[in-house]
Amino acid sequence: xxxxxxxxxxxxxxxxxxxxxxxxxxxxxxxxxxxxxxxxxxxxxxxxxxxxxxxxxxxxxxxxxxxxxxxxxxxxxxxxxxxxxxxxxxxxxxxxxxxxxxxxxxxxxxxxxxxxxxxxxxxxxxxxxxxxxxxxxxxxxxxxxxxxxxxxxxxxxxxxxxxxxxxxxxxxxxxxxxxxxxxxxxxxxxxxxxxxxxxxxxxxxxxxxxxxxxxxxxxxxxxxxxxxxxxxxxxxxxxxxxxxxxxxxxxxxxxxxxxxxxxxxxxxxxxxxxxxxxxxxxxxxxxxxxxxxxxxxxxxxxxxxxxxxxxxxxxxxxxxxxxxxxxxxxxxxxxxxxxxxxxxxxxxxxxxxxxxxxxxxxxxxxxxxxxxxxxxxxxxxxxxxxxxxxxxxxxxxxxxxxxxxxxxxxxxxxxxxxxxxxxxxxxxxxxxxxxxxxxxxxxxxxxxxxxxxxxxxxxxxxxxxxxxxxxxxxxxxxxxxxxxxxxxxxxxxxxxxxxxxxxxxxxxxxxxxxxxxxxxxxxxxxxxxxxxxxxxxxxxxxxxxxxxxxxxxxxxxxxxxxxxxxxxxxxxxxxxxxxxxxxxxxxxxxxxx
Numbered sequence: 264x265x266x267x268x269x270x271x272x273x274x275x276x277x278x279x280x281x282x283x284x285x286x287x288x289x290x291x292x293x294x295x296x297x298x299x300x301x302x303x304x305x306x307x308x309x310x311x312x313x314x315x316x317x318x319x320x321x322x323x324x325x326x327x328x329x330x331x332x333x334x335x336x337x338x339x340x341x342x343x344x345x346x347x348x349x350x351x352x353x354x355x356x357x358x359x360x361x362x363x364x365x366x367x368x369x370x371x372x373x374x375x376x377x378x379x380x381x382x383x384x385x386x387x388x389x390x391x392x393x394x395x396x397x398x399x400x401x402x403x404x405x406x407x408x409x410x411x412x413x414x415x416x417x418x419x420x421x422x423x424x425x426x427x428x429x430x431x432x433x434x435x436x437x438x439x440x441x442x443x444x445x446x447x448x449x450x451x452x453x454x455x456x457x458x459x460x461x462x463x464x465x466x467x468x469x470x471x472x473x474x475x476x477x478x479x480x481x482x483x484x485x486x487x488x489x490x491x492x493x494x495x496x497x498x499x500x501x502x503x504x505x506x507x508x509x510x511x512x513x514x515x516x517x518x519x520x521x522x523x524x525x526x527x528x529x530x531x532x533x534x535x536x537x538x539x540x541x542x543x544x545x546x547x548x549x550x551x552x553x554x555x556x557x558x559x560x561x562x563x564x565x566x567x568x569x570x571x572x573x574x575x576x577x578x579x580x581x582x583x584x585x586x587x588x589x590x591x592x593x594x595x596x597x598x599x600x601x602x603x604x605x606x607x608x609x610x611x612x613x614x615x616x617x618x619x620x621x622x623x624x625x626x627x628x629x630x631x632x633x634x635x636x637x638x639x640x641x642x643x644x645x646x647x648x649x650x651x652x653x654x655x656x657x658x659x660x661x662x663x664x665x666x667x668x669x670x671x672x673x674x675x676x677x678x679x680x681x682x683x684x685x686x687x688x689x690x691x692x693x694x695x696x697x698x699x700x701x702x703x704x705x706x707x708x709x710x711x712x713x714x715x716x717x718x719x720x721x722x723x724x725x726x727x728x729x730x731x732x733x734x735x736x737x738x739x740x741x742x743x744x745x746x747x748x749x750x751x752x753x754x755x756x757x758x759x760x761x762x763x764x765x766x767x768x769x770x771x772x773x774x775x776x777x778x779x780x781x782x783x784x785x786x787x788x789x790x791x792x793x794x795x796x797x798x799x800x801x802x803x804x805x806x807x808x809x810x811x812x813x814x815x816x817x818x819x820x821x822x823x824x825x826x827x828x829x830x831x832x833x834x835x836x837x838x839x840x841x842x843x844x845x846x847x848x849x850x851x852x853x854x855x856x
Contacts, residue, residue, distance in 0.1 A: 295773040295832070295841035298855035302840040303327055304829040305661035308852035309442055310334040310343070313433035314663060315854050317425065323364060324669040325353060325422040326430045329415045331661050332673065333434035333489060336411075337482060338442055340467065340693050341451045341680045342659040342749065345492070345499070347695040348376040348410035349658070349675025350547055351418055352534060352733040356668025357740060364669045365422045369545055369735075373530035374414020374675075375726045376407030376697040379523040384721050387698075401456060403517030405683040405696035407727065408527050409499075411675055416496035417529040431493040438486035438691075441479040445850055449474050456684030463686035463693070485691030500524045507690045517685075526724070530603075537613065539565060542743065542766060546734040548609075549602040552595045553732025553755045555612050559591040560584075560759050562618035563625075575768040576779060576796065578803040584763065585783045585790055585809070586625045588756055592785035593636055597646035600718030601726045607718070608643055617642040629808045633788040647718055658731060658749030662831045664742060664840055670831075672733035674747045674754070700727035730754045736762065742833050744772075748845075750826035753791075756782040757826040765832065772843035776828040794823025822847070829853075 296302075301324075303314035313334035314327035322330070328351065335343025351372040355364035385392075387399045399405055419427045453473055457463035464470055466482065474480055491498045498504050501524070509521040534545040535554040539561045546554035564587050572579035591612075598607050611617060620639035624631065658676035676695070683696035702719040719728040730752045736744035744765060748757040757780055764775040779796040783789070789810040792801055796813070805811045815823025829851065830843040842853025 292774050292777050293846070295771055295843050296853040296855075298840045298842070300666040300840075300856055301327075302664050302831050302842050302853065302855035303331060303661070304663075304831055304842045304844050304851075304853040305331050305335065306659050306827050306829060306845075306848050306851040307335060307339045307343070308850060309338045309437060310661070311852040311854050313437075314661075315856065316433055317430050318665060319856060320425065320429070322425045322430060322665075323423065323667065324663040324665040324671045325364070325418050326425045327663045327665065328661070328671040328673050329419045329423060329427070330430040330433055331663070332411065332415050332675065333431050334437060335659060335661070337434050337437045337485060337489075338444070339448075339659060342677055344409075344675065344677050344682070344693060344695070345411050345488070346406075346409045346687070346692045347675055347677040347682060348374050348407070348414065348697065349673065350375065350551060350729070350731050350733055351414060352545065352547065352672040352735060353418070353422055354545060354670045354735045354737070354742060356665070356670065356742070358668045361667035364667070369534050370422070371532040371534040371548060372414055372418050373532050373550065373726070374410035374417070375550055375729060376410055376695055377523075377527060378407055378698065378701070378721055378723055378725045378727070379518045379520065380526075380723045381518045381520075382698070382721050382723050382725075386721060399699040399701075400679060400696045401459070401684055403512055403515040403683070403685055405698050406517070406519060406685065406694040407697040408519055408523045409695060410527060410529065412492055412496055412499040413527055413529050414675075417531070421531075427496060428493045431489060435486055435489045435493065438482040438489055441481040443477050443479060444474065446476045448850055449476060451680060454680055454684075456679070456681055457686070460684045460686055462688050463681065463684055466686055466691060467681075482691055484689055488690045488692060500527055504690060504692075508687050508692065511685075511688045535609075535613075537561060539762070540766060542736050542738050544734055544736045544762075547729075547732050549599060549607060549728075550726040551729040551731050552599045553730050553758070554734070555599070555609055556591045556595050556730075556755050557732055557734065557759055559594060559612050559618065560587045560755075561762070562613065562615055563587040563590065563621050564763070565615075566619065566622045569763065569767045575764050575770060576781075576800055578800045578807070581781055581790075581800060581804060582630070582807065583625065583627075584759070585781065586631065587621075588759075588783040589631065589633060589636065589785050590621045590624070592752070592783070593633070593638070594643070596785060598643075598718060599728055601728070604722060604725050605718045611643050614642065633785050636785075658751070658754070660733070660747035660749055660827065660829050662745040662747065662829050664745060664831050664833065668742060670735050670742045670745050672735050672745050672747050674731040674733045674749070676731065676749070697727055700729060701725075732758045734758050734762075736766070738835065741835065743835065744833075745831040746828070748826040748828050752784045753780070753782045753825050756780070756784075757828060761828050761830060772830045772832040772841045776830050776843035776845045777847075780824070780826060782825075793825065794821070827851070
């Protein structure tokens with residue numbers, strides 16, 4: 264009966280409800296933005312403008328990306344940052360006559376936050392061994408050593424053209440001269456986490472006299488900090504800015520010291536590479552879990568012709584994709600961590616024979632309960648012992664392609680909105696709460712419900728496991744897609760959904776960005792869907808045995824969405840750039856020239 268239900272709904276999806284009609288019923292989708300030479304897509308229109316400004320000055324994709332990152336720290340302080348960290352994926356272009364970018368090879372710049380020297384494995388547990396609620400997410404104990412400034416400075420020095428001082432000018436100007444914000448953005452500023460911090464309450468909430476739409480907002484402390492960084496980025500780690508951070512931390516019994524800041528180093532890593540249905544893709548290696556989990560998912564899905572299972576978001580497709588998610592996230596929970604501290608079976612996880620073995624465990628008509636899932640024998644080592652049975656939505660992503668075909672996919676984060684809520688006194692720096700991405704206690708879910716293993720336990724100078732998944736897709740040596748999203752563990756499935764929508768199902772880049780999302784992360788054993796996910800498909804999946812969790816279902820004011828796809832596609836015939844800004848966030852923009 265359940266199999267007949269899925270089959271019937273698949274047939275109905277193909278015969279009656281093509282995806283273009285479904286999108287029109289759910290939410291009108293604008294056409295992609297089209298440009299001839301270069302494109303920037305970000306969550307904030309002023310940050311996009313900063314990137315385009317730098318491109319028009321002769322900058323390349325890295326120059327523009329650095330400009331966007333610093334601009335977002337000003338105009339989108341809920342996630343844009345200099346007090347957090349993230350990853351930048353750089354893919355040099357190969358247009359005839361273009362100047363080679365760096366050494367001409369792809370690079371993955373890891374500027375993820377690090378645990379300070381004082382960090383201990385059990386630092387967030389009480390005397391009885393229980394997790395102390397809020398300690399890893401709020402206040403001065405929640406922050407890792409920030410990497411954003413070091414990462415942007417490294418990228419600019421090694422791959423940029425214009426220099427840090429030039430590309431930071433738009434951000435400095437926005438902070439010094441001011442900008443306006445919409446009611447949607449300013450509502451996010453009225454968070455309690457800032458009310459608990461005097462400096463944050465003063466700067467972003469005017470001590471309770473909240474900013475109103477259209478008012479000019481000037482962030483003078485942050486402007487001065489950005490000016491010092493533009494003159495000498497080492498000031499953040501070894502100079503007066505480091506002094507300010509260390510002093511504020513010491514005054515509140517925080518963990519980060521000036522020695523921790525001075526010890527921070529950017530890691531220039533080799534991207535993971537994979538293949539999917541005739542395309543190649545490069546993506547994030549550890550300490551992001553995103554890339555290897557994405558690769559494992561796509562390897563499993565290579566054995567299916569998804570279009571034959573139904574239209575985009577049809578129950579037939581969603582079932583198979585979800586079962587791939589379930590299996591890859593099981594491996595994530597058991598094996599992944601910081602590669603500088605942990606040996607991980609990445610080759611085994613990426614093995615096509617392993618994917619084939621996983622495919623054999625997927626029932627074509629019904630889900631496998633996570634508790635009953637058995638890993639195929641003979642491929643993976645025994646996972647680390649878990650004595651008990653422990654990412655973030657307030658991340659942001661942007662994509663850039665320049666006139667020479669160079670591409671940047673960058674995802675960076677504070678973790679939750681405004682991170683730890685700590686704003687450094689007289690410096691305007693919003694600090695992250697990235698320590699929550701570690702395993703506070705094995706088997707205890709973190710702030711996003713993820714179960715994480717001992718490989719991700721807290722240790723000095725260690726980088727927490729991430730789900731950030733900046734990704735670039737190529738075909739015949741040319742860039743086809745630049746992708747990424749915020750959303751904690753849903754980042755991985757959002758990127759996979761976007762790739763599948765475009766490469767398998769033929770959606771344009773804007774339709775892919777706006778398509779209703781679905782997610783499964785092994786535990787908890789539930790299929791999460793956005794509120795606007797097609798009800799008929801959700802009902803069919805429920806009838807087949809899935810536990811469906813519809814986001815925001817019982818709150819009519821809650822839009823019930825997650826993530827933020829900021830995407831670029833390149834037309835293979837004309838070379839035209841198509842930008843898809845996620846309309847879930849009305850203040851973002853795709854633009855170029």
